[in-house]
Amino acid sequence: MRFADKVVIVTGAGSGNGRSIAMKFAEEGAKVVAADLNLAGAEETVALIGKGKEALALKSDVTLKSDVEHMVAQTIETYGTLDVLVNNAGIVAFTEFLELSEEEWDKVHNVNLKAPFLCSQAAAKRMIASGTKGRIINITSVEAHRIVSSSGHCQPHYNSSKGGLNLLTKAVALELAPYGITVNSVAPGVVETPFTAGGLQNPEVREWVLGRIPAGRIASPGDIANAVLFLATPESEYITGSTVFVDGGWTIH
Ligand SMILES: NC(=O)c1ccc[n+]([C@@H]2O[C@H](COP(=O)([O-])OP(=O)(O)OC[C@H]3O[C@@H](n4cnc5c(N)ncnc54)[C@H](O)[C@@H]3O)[C@@H](O)[C@H]2O)c1
Structure with a gap:
């Protein structure tokens, strides 16, 4: 039980990566707040965590x-403290640069970049006030570091939102280091979740993806x-401002 008595918020916990992160923290003894725009998804995660x-x-x-x-206040009211924030909520969209609308640009940046700013600021204020040496973990992407999309699957707004989150991780890590709060990011490659389900159903896309993963699996x-x-x-x-790539070796080349 590595996280007995620790309190963890996971955003976007109603699906995919966020659900798995919430469930693993709970298995290890943490008290978990599963936050999501989709309440039914978050409730399903809590049901899966179990009695x-x-x-x-x-x-x-x-x-x-x-x-x-409200999310941070409700966490403190329910569990008394906040130790870990995982900024996982994110959206993907594929649109070529010349076709990209202002609305789609704003939507992707609001969820993928503005939300981690809002959540990290609110969480850090609580952690500092209570003297908690907390952890903030941002879910970025290999797409924060390089353009890996196949032809016809352009996502400049996703790239820039995740690239921004990568540097936000470092800037916030620098500012929060004196408080003993670490801020890092995890950069997945391609993961089997509802987020990628549409694309990966296409055998050509799946083959293209698998061909780029040295580990040989998604x-x-x-x-x-x-x-x-x-x-x-x-x-x-002692790790802060860093990125852990979880990509099966995709970014080796
Ligand atoms: N699946 C992949 O291959 C992959 C690869 C790299 C990075 N990621 C990142 O992992 C994270 C999770 O992706 P996933 O694959 O689990 O996606 P998913 O679509 O399965 O889950 C995303 C969750 O975020 C929630 N969400 C969306 N907007 C929200 C908002 N405004 N407020 C609160 N919740 C909101 C959705 O309701 C959903 O439950 C994202 O940040 C994504 O960019 C995924």
Whole structure:
């Protein structure tokens, strides 16, 4: 039980990577707040966590400051503290640069970049006020570091939102280091989740993806969760401002 009595918020916990991260923290004894825009998804995650474990499903649109403040306040009211924030909620969209609308640009940046800013700021204020040497873990992407999309699957707004989150991780890590709070990111390659299900159903896309993964398989959400949990353990306390790539070796080349 590596996280007995630790309190963890996972955003976007109603599906895919977020669900797996929430479930693994709960298996290891943490009290988990599963926050999601989709309350039914968050409730399903809490049901999967099961009886005998402490978990709370919360409807939260993490692009809204009022929802984020409520999420953190509700966490403190329910469990008394906050040790770990996982900024996992994210959306993907494929549109070529010349076709990209202002609305789609804003939507992707609001969820993938503005929300981690809002959540991290609200969480860090609580952690500092209570003297908690907390952990903030951002889910970025290999797409924060290089353009890996296949032809016809352009996502400049996704790339820039995740690239921004990569540098936000470093900037916030620098500012919070004196408080003993670490801030890191986990950069998945391609993971089998509802996020990628549409694309990976296409045999050509699946083959293109598999051809780029030296490990020879697509990631499971559990692979991502394992790295996130490590960044919340005492053993990782000297790691801050870093990125852990969980990509089966995709970014080797
Ligand atoms: N699946 C992949 O291959 C992959 C690869 C690299 C990075 N990622 C990242 O992993 C994270 C999770 O992706 P996933 O594959 O599990 O996706 P998913 O679509 O399965 O889950 C995303 C969750 O985020 C929630 N969400 C969306 N907007 C929200 C908002 N405004 N407020 C609160 N919740 C919101 C959704 O309701 C959903 O439950 C994302 O940040 C994504 O960019 C995924």
